[in-house]
Amino acid sequence: MPDAGRRDPEAHRAILDAAWALTTAGGWTAVSVDAIAARAGVGKRTVYRWWPGKAAVVLEAFLDHARATPVTTRATTVEGLLRAHARHFVDLYVNTELGRVFTGLFGAAQQDPDLAARLDEHWFEPRRAPVRAAARELVRDDADVDLLLDLVFAPLHYRLLTGRRPLDHAYADAVLTAALTGVLG
Amino acid sequence: MPDAGRRDPEAHRAILDAAWALTTAGGWTAVSVDAIAARAGVGKRTVYRWWPGKAAVVLEAFLDHARATPVTTRATTVEGLLRAHARHFVDLYVNTELGRVFTGLFGAAQQDPDLAARLDEHWFEPRRAPVRAAARELVRDDADVDLLLDLVFAPLHYRLLTGRRPLDHAYADAVLTAALTGVLG
Amino acid sequence: MPDAGRRDPEAHRAILDAAWALTTAGGWTAVSVDAIAARAGVGKRTVYRWWPGKAAVVLEAFLDHARATPVTTRATTVEGLLRAHARHFVDLYVNTELGRVFTGLFGAAQQDPDLAARLDEHWFEPRRAPVRAAARELVRDDADVDLLLDLVFAPLHYRLLTGRRPLDHAYADAVLTAALTGVLG
Amino acid sequence: MPDAGRRDPEAHRAILDAAWALTTAGGWTAVSVDAIAARAGVGKRTVYRWWPGKAAVVLEAFLDHARATPVTTRATTVEGLLRAHARHFVDLYVNTELGRVFTGLFGAAQQDPDLAARLDEHWFEPRRAPVRAAARELVRDDADVDLLLDLVFAPLHYRLLTGRRPLDHAYADAVLTAALTGVLG
DNA sequence: GGCTAACCGAGACGGTACGTCTTGTCTTACC
DNA sequence: GGTAAGACAAGACGTACCGTCTCGGTTAGCC
Secondary structure, eight states: OOOOSOOOHHHHHHHHHHHHHHHHHHOGGGOOHHHHHHHHTOOHHHHHHHOSSHHHHHHHHHHHHHHTSOOOOOOSSHHHHHHHHHHHHHHHHHHSTHHHHHHHHHHHHTTOHHHHHHHIIIIIHHHHHHHHHHHHTTSOTTSOHHHHHHHHHHHHHHHHHHTOSOOOHHHHHHHHHHHHHOSOO | OOOOSOOOHHHHHHHHHHHHHHHHHHOGGGOOHHHHHHHHTOOHHHHHHHOSSHHHHHHHHHHHHHHTSOOOOOOSSHHHHHHHHHHHHHHHHHSSTHHHHHHHHHHHHTTOHHHHHHHIIIIIHHHHHHHHHHHHTTSOTTSOHHHHHHHHHHHHHHHHHHTOSOOOHHHHHHHHHHHHHOSOO | OOOTTSOOHHHHHHHHHHHHHHHHHHOGGGOOHHHHHHHHTOOHHHHHHHOSSHHHHHHHHHHHHHHTSOOOOOOSSHHHHHHHHHHHHHHHHHHSTHHHHHHHHHHHHTTOHHHHHHHIIIIIHHHHHHHHHHHHTTSOTTSOHHHHHHHHHHHHHHHHHHTOSOOOHHHHHHHHHHHHHOSOO | OOOOSOOOHHHHHHHHHHHHHHHHHHOGGGOOHHHHHHHHTOOHHHHHHHOSSHHHHHHHHHHHHHHTSOOOOOOSSHHHHHHHHHHHHHHHHHHSTHHHHHHHHHHHHTTOHHHHHHHIIIIIHHHHHHHHHHHHTTSOTTSOHHHHHHHHHHHHHHHHHHTOSOOSHHHHHHHHHHHHHOSOO
16 A cells, blocks of 8 residues: 655644744734744645644644643542642643633634534543543442533633633632532532 | 714614624624625725724624523522523523524634623623622622632533533523532532 | 805815825825815815815815916017926926926826816916917917927926936927927928 | 746736726726726735736736737838837827727826836837837937937827827827928928 | 655635725714 | 714725645655
8 A cells, every 4th residue: 555645744743833833922813824834834735634724733732732731630539639630720721821722722613613523522521531530439429420520610611711800729629619519508 | 062973873783783694694704894894785994983893793783682681580599590590591592593693702702802801891791790799698698609600600601612512401400509509419 | 154155265275285285295195085184174075065076176286386486488589488488397397396296187187087177278278378379479370389389398298207317408408499490400 | 946836827817808808998997906806707816916906917918909019110211110100109099999098007107106117118118119229220320319209209198198189190290290300390 | 667646845826804095975063 | 054073885905814726846665
């Protein structure tokens, strides 16, 4: 089978790097396939050969960087487990360029079902899965773990995406406690 | 005092109607200032004279329609109050064209701080304010009402925006109960 | 005071002054009815009430200034008469802002028959008429005076309008001599 | 050496044809880059990629058509040579659409130094050069050939551009005779 | 060692939308 | 009535991206 003419790893990397540099430097609107190709020293055709558009490129670059900071926790209680993940999540979005890129992706996904699916598949789900699995073993059988995850993570994303007040550890802790025991508890 | 040369109400209305028709018909991407102006039988200049861009026009059209369905509740408990609002919110987004338009606006707001501010000022805050005020009288003094609102409304938006599973009364009720008494409660 | 309903001389003057200032400062393209009205502190409507467009305003301003430098000659020969007029013409176009404004008007007249007619009526013809009348008495009866005027004045305009080489007294004299006695003479 | 991504001859031609059709049909003011692109079935960008604006496109279309009717003369006297050129010029401007297009270009050139230069380089000069060269061999050494050309061609253009009375062979002949032997001769 | 196929850079292409500009008409309120 | 102010419909301007395409040139792996 002809194996010739396969993907050039250098071009691949250059494109991701260019996309990342452009996004972090000028935000989502500063990125365009033209700009990516120009900065990467690559033909536009090469970008479109491997990705459907700028969103997919930026998503891949985002995942590359996000994966570089994995959650490493060994909690023995639901609370500890969730707290670790919530705080990790806050750190990721707030203290690095990842938050800004993420909001760009999330915004674009509102008009791009394919991007939305990829974002869910490669970002949301991989982050939820281990928490869900671990949590299931730590709570009562009849507890709705998915609901719990929504109650913890939705407010955090909501704050990030609406720019509403600070997103910090204190808020993460408050959300966590409330989710577990109730606001009126 | 010259009062002349002021806004033409017919053009104003025609623009909002055109924006609404285009958005509901073809989604956010089908809207452009060119298309709005053409459909409204108006010069582009007239659109740009009164709005900074298409997002602002669509926002105003959205608010016009959203305001047409006000929340009317007379609850005597926190739970009843929140349930009414949560269900109303679900109905608004799910059973009408408003949900689709809202996601478009929310997505665009990720790249448009001005739009984000207007969205908060004219949509989020006006919806939260009465609930907050009413809730404050129904819960203990030391309860964090804003946190409670986040815990109820963030998951609902999150589901809508991520397209994650159904957004319905059952989910709204579950979120509400969990927020009040805790998942582990 | 019942002085109403008549042309306001101050506005009239302000409009002409504004048109002149704009034209001499930035050339023909810097002039627009909007700009004239703004600079004159006048409504656009007032401009359009008295002139059909910017060209007519600039023409009137041009004529105002051009008339301020009349040809004053008392020649006793055709040659002397024509020389005086040719040199006056060169001085007018070359040493003042009038040349620049004139080329603007002449260029616009190519697309504006009305302007062309006004330009001929108020500029070309009034300048030709006295020369023609005076010349007729100084040359043989059968000589074609209009042809003579064309032969003298067309090359001068042609140089001005094409920007071809210098327009000066030497050239005017050469044209004049050649027109009278022939190049091969 | 990559030679790819070069000019598409079909688009090039379609643009020139569209420009020509629009100009001859509706005059200079009927032409716009938008209209040219639309009629040529071409993106506006493609026009701007190769020409600085509508004037340059129309000029090229004009030259295309003008070149299609070359001056072919083999005269043995200055008079014969000039007469042939003068009459050819009159025919070109009067009996074809070229005259109308030319006046549009000439008018626009008054505000566009670049267009003026191109017009001189590609139209005036190429028409003058051969006449000048041929004439030089037919007249006395000390005769000012350029002046002679001005005396013959300036009045013809002047009549065309000012719309002053008929431009015909009779006028061309009269101008020619006068230029050679003088009006008073 | 030549063939073929898919890669690569470059960048032109048809389109669409942007946000600004100018034109000439119209409306309002003051004088 | 004229006037200052300025909104209006229309539509051209020149730019930016989009996603497709065509060009030559460059590697493979296969015959």
